[in-house]
Amino acid sequence: MGEFDFSVWGPSLPFIRDGLLFTLRLTLVAMTGGIVIGTLLALARLSPIVPLARIAGAYVDLMRSIPLVLVILWFFLVIPFLTGAPVGAETSAIITFTAFEAAFYCEIMRSGIQSVPRGQVNAAFALGLGQAQTMIHVILPQAVRNMLPVLLTQTIVLFQDTSLVYAIGAKDMLKAADVVGKNYNRPVEMIVLSALIYFAICFSLSLAVKQLQKRVAIVR
Amino acid sequence: MIKIQNVSKWYGHTQVLKDCGTHVAKGEVVVVCGPSGSGKSTLIKCVNGLEPFTQGTITVDGISVGDPKTDLPKLRARVGMVFQHFELFPHMSVVQNLALAQVKVLGRSPDEAAARGIALLDRVGLRAHASKFPGQLSGGQQQRVAIARALAMDPICLLFDEPTSALDPEMIGEVLDVMVELAQEGMTMMVVTHEMGFARKVAKRVVFMDHGEIVEDAPVAQFFEAPASERAKTFLARILHH
Amino acid sequence: MIKIQNVSKWYGHTQVLKDCGTHVAKGEVVVVCGPSGSGKSTLIKCVNGLEPFTQGTITVDGISVGDPKTDLPKLRARVGMVFQHFELFPHMSVVQNLALAQVKVLGRSPDEAAARGIALLDRVGLRAHASKFPGQLSGGQQQRVAIARALAMDPICLLFDEPTSALDPEMIGEVLDVMVELAQEGMTMMVVTHEMGFARKVAKRVVFMDHGEIVEDAPVAQFFEAPASERAKTFLARILHH
Amino acid sequence: MNYHWNFGIFLEQVKSGDETYLDWLITGLGWTLAVSLTAWLLALCIGIAVGALRTTPSRLLALLATAWVELFRNIPLLVQMFLWFFVVPEFLPRDWSLWVKQDMPAKEFVTAALCLGFFTSARVAEQVRAGVGSLPRGQRDASLALGFTLPQTYRHVILPQALRIVIPPLTSEFMNVFKNSSVAFAIGVLELTFQARQMQEDSEQGIETYLAVTLLYFICAFAANRGMAWIEAKSRVPGLIARTG
């Protein structure tokens, strides 16, 4: 291709912006949903009720063993049969990512919960707090603080993984860049642009994580 | 107040408590000692139901701890406990640590709970530190906060599990001072400790455990001057040696 | 043997050692004590160059520790050190712990190193445990292994940083016994400890530190009977109180 | 469902050739394994080195190692794959560039394995760094105090412990390598995803195809998981309680 021509970046910006908005929305929703469901899954995995723990464990192991792009495809193809009605690519992406990320957040929250010393549970019980109160007021706040860096790092991974929605034709940032690249026949330049954008966003996020880590870390 | 009768406990195939029995009357201080792994922590945790036990009965103020019908949280709210590693909640300020259970368990209003908390902090000499976080305090200060936290629930008795053994030597004194004061005010206490000076000063009886058994249960003077068992003698020699 | 002159050290803007100076002659035992955070660990780590210092000089056996030209690994191989938390290598068996540095640093043959290790284990009474892993030993046993590990390098002097303060009370004795024996055999030792019984028994001098300063550096008897400074008096009162 | 099922498809011949679809999938599995295992080996070597460098007192080395990690973990793998394949060769001298593009043996495989290896090495490095950081500082002191040099300290004391600690997170990464290798189809490695696309285009039995491929990936990840569990059990130190998480 010899020389590069970066003038294609200009006209691509509106599409990049739209794609980025979708990417961010997907990331945010999947993160929030994933953390909530993941925490519930973690509680299930740690619960003394064996069947519940088994089911949660099986779900997590399954999700962690299949490439995300296949999960995306499966959900897209299978949800219509479950619900009886087709769902759009975006809805499907949101459901898939939430369900998939929940498995990863579950593992993070599980180790977060386990990282809280056993003595804390004893102390809470000894004060007369019940199981649920102990979880809500004593264990989870510490687990989240301990795991915040890992939770956010996983979110950065999630942000990058959203590029896999190409498999179901949803239009994220990478897709938008790809289409512009094809229209102007400058695919390489557009890939370079998306690499730069991804890097800029992920790198700032990981810097932010480091700052946050210093701020919220529990003084022991 | 506390009655322990024929309590045994197994972890799988290993027996960690063997037919233990003792009692603590109202206003009495009983010290429990013994080598590491002898089951002291396990025994004291059985008293407020933090550890389930396999056989025997324990009653606290007439309520049976092992009975499945007993409302354990309610019972525990009336029994204070202080741990070796303080176990303050590190994500809450000192006064929040004191208020949490008062609000959530006793149903006191947040203001009332905070006021009671501050009063107790005053008592252990830490009023100035009310809004600090546990991690910003020294070990001795943290343990005094932990005692105040237990007192905030207006307990009928207090359990201590090696309250000074995670402390630097210069801080042991400040914690023991608070405990001695409590004892002198008539608090019922069951204390696992190796601080024999404390035992001599305020304990009524010493319970000596080894390998899950209560080997000796004797009045303080008798325990120190004429321990009945060989094991207690060796133990005392080791621990008073230096 | 060890000469510390005008040593100062800053962490950023906080000064943790202030113009410290003392010395340990060959065959002498010097005890360092003082409140938590006073800089004892920092000072003793400066002696074998584990902590760099900002000002002053330290020489060990005539070799300057702070000199950039000094071969620190070589120097450290001749200075033994024992830590508060033992710091045995948990992934190696006891005898491997003893042999590793002999082989890799002194270049002894594995057989020779193992033989020397076993001999030293015998000496600290742990021959039977040679092929166990550190995690399978009690704290007191681990610390005795750590002392044997230091001795295996045939050190010219030994540094101890609170060797007994992480131990259960009944185990303190067994470690102190080994240390007393070493002292009586004429080993040069610099010991950070709060075990005043040990200090009385074998130390020549006591160095008392507070806030990074050496406040007092006196012969044992004088330190205990008539400490010169107010700070040392309060400290002694606190720590001997119980 | 309006779908024509045919699970016998795997034993049928492909349209233009004398192989069966099963043969295609087996070829694909072979390439998936080759790319993943090569990349994993690379990632372990680089990751351990880079992770360890980040914990050394040398500012410069730590900075370089940090740059490596940040560069390779902050760009999606798909994009990196494309950059390595299409962009990097353009910066080589013309002769080299042509050689890389036309004559380099197994160029897709080499590019994919390098790219996946580098990407994974950044994550391995993070884990290793965390593992080293979680060791008590006293271990380093103790080793230095015995006269070990810093490299010896890492070799004999720090890394053997840190690596044991990070086996669980590394297990996840190892499983991820297999899953991530599916991106290699983008530059034309004949691995599972590639074969799946080809098979579904040729046979029109897409759902059966993807079921089979999903199953194969699952088996790979599961085998990786078991393999690491075996290593973890083998390397367990008696008396050292495994840290959870």
Add this chain to the structure above:
Amino acid sequence: QETGTLKKVKDNGSITLGIRESSYPLSYLDDKQQPVGYHIDVCNRIVDAVKAQLKLPALKLQHQAVTSQNRIPLVANGTVDLECGSTTNNEARQKQVAFAPTTFVTNVRMAVKKASGITGLAQLGGKPVATTTGTTSVQLMRAHEKGKGIDFKEVYGKDHADAFLMLETDRAVAFVMDDNLLAGLIVSSKSPADYAIVGEVLNVEPIAIMLRRDDPAFKKLVDAAVIGLMKSGELDKLYTRWFLSPIPPKNVSMNFPMSEQLKKLIKAPSDAPAESFNKK
């Protein structure tokens, strides 16, 4: 009373078209990233017919991007009602889906750089040949009588644009693909004059709009609409608009005259699969 797709469309008040993002000029995204193309226009006419039959002038039109991997399952599971891409009608697919009458015929050939002097399969021995992942062009080359015994080095792009990039950057000397796609890629390339479409026709493939199987009512409506376009000459106009006039995004013409096969098919519409086609 409606059944099948028509009932579903009526109930939902919307119809979903499956589109491709770079099947020039049948179905692709223009510079506003909106789907346009010859088959999109044909589909829009079909949708008009649906609106008329259901008396739903306000019927909502939705687009769903599909890929060659998921288009058939998406039609089968009801996500997409009409696939307006560039799908070859063949026997295997007819087991899964139904097709409208063929509206385009493509020939599989190869694009090369003029400077290479390559004009046929025979010159490809030992050289790298590009194609798109998942397509079967290489098998076609092998199967062709002139391709027998020649060893190509195959290289794969993940989509047509990537495969073309391989040709452009000298990773491959030829790109084997449907000729309309090749023409589209060449026209939008940096220097269209450097490329040529050459060589033997490896395969002739009827391209058609895809719909769900076993839905006679909908199939009848679609067939009627497409045949109507053919009979009225409107399809010719659409062909001219997309293949012989300037088109977005670059506003240049592909200059791709209608093949004899397509002319025949417009006279005698048919939804017969490729297999019946290539019978010589």
